[in-house]
Amino acid sequence: MQQKKFEELFEGYLQNNLSDAEQQQMMEIIQQGRHDDFLKEKIHGMLKGDYVTDVMDKKQSDDILKYVLSQPQNEPKVVELNPKRRRKVILQSLFAAASIALLIALGNSLFFKPKTVLPTVPETPEVVAQNTLIDFSGKQLVHLPDGSTVLLNDNSTLKYDQNSFDSKTREVTLTGEAFFDIKHNPEKPFIVHTGKIQTKVLGTAFNINAQNSSDNIEVTVARGKVQVGDIEKVYGVITPNQQIKVNKSTLSFEQNNVSAAIVTEWKSNYLILDDLNMAEAVSLISQKYKVQILISNEKIKNCRITASFLNEEDLDHVLKVISSVIETEYRYNKAGAVILDGKGCE
Structure with missing residues (x-):
């Protein structure tokens, strides 16, 4: 009822x-x-x-x-x-x-049997892949994030991933020829990839020539110690004025004694003033252009200069650039020497 x-x-x-x-x-x-x-x-x-x-x-x-x-x-x-x-x-x-x-x-359990509810997975927004590679091409001086420098020769490129560089290792990829001056860091090896060849250092100066026109990759040490090899084996460890030459196709190699100065002679076409005081800069300029440079005010030597001249610029061009940066004037005396005048730097 x-x-x-x-x-x-x-x-x-x-x-x-x-x-x-x-x-x-x-x-x-x-x-x-x-x-x-x-x-x-x-x-x-x-x-x-x-x-x-x-x-x-x-x-x-x-x-x-x-x-x-x-x-x-x-x-x-x-x-x-x-x-x-x-x-x-x-x-x-x-x-x-x-x-x-x-x-x-x-609240009666007879109405519905318990069901396993899968957690809702939030939609992941589409992530656009970003290119994190840094690419340098042509002759130039490259400053790396760790303080190392790389001088690229003509028709050469250098690449590295800005997200991974200087994490556990410092790795770059080279095509062509470059001179490396590497900041010493025993905890983070510096590795240069040239095709299948790996050049590994902790802190040194060396030259790598991997030009496409050559069948070989040449690694030459100017200062310090360098290890050359591939992913499977080490070819050798070389010191100043030593070179390892590796065939790109067969990976056969040989180690020789060479003159690092001769191997890196291509750098003489460039004038690199990388954060130098004027006393150091004047020495390099005098050596390159075979000219005597006199400083009239000692305080000028305290001034610092950063400039790169990579296109065989003449002496007057170099002096004009430097004079505009450190606020000096230059002139030639009767003997043909360059005189730098100015108030200088404290």
Whole structure:
């Protein structure tokens, strides 16, 4: 008898035909939990339908939820309905939300079997790969992040990855010819890749010639110690005025004694003033252009200069650049010597 009465009350509630007293009675029966099977069957049947009908709106489902969760005594027990706000909705959407709220409130495990819910994996935004390679081409002086310098010959390139360089190792790739002056760091070996050949150092000065026009790769040491090999074996360790020559195709190699000065003679075409004081700079300029340079004010020697002249610039061009940088003037005396005048540097 009570089952039939509850079914009538529930149908009446859905049709908004219950009085306040009948709504109160239906709520009390729901709390008893004796009609869970009916509710489950009724809701599942309605959810399978694809028709449009009047159903609980959001306020009704919220009111049922609040009631079965035992609201304080001073709040009204009667669920208020507002017919003016009722509307027709698609059963599969709004009624699903309302009925689920009701079933959760009842807390009966017979309604739904536990299911494993897979965590939602947030969409990973598309990452555009960034090129982190630093590329230098043509004759120039390259300053590496670790303080090392590389003087590139003409038709040569140097590359390194700015993200990995100076992490565990310091690695670069060379095509062509270059003279390396490497900052000493025993914890981070410096490695030059030229094809299959690897030249490994801790801190030294050396020349690598891997020009495409040659069948060989030549590694020559000017200062320090250099290890040459490939990924499988070490060919040898060489010291100043020694050279290892490796065939690019067969990887056969030979070690010889050479003059590092002759091997690196190509550098004489360049004038590199890399953060030098003027006393050092004047010495290099005098040596290259075979000219005597006199400094009229000793304070000029305190000035520092950084400049590279790689295109066989003449002496006047070099002096004009230097004079503009350190605010000096130059002139020739009767003997053909260069005189530098200026206030100098403290």
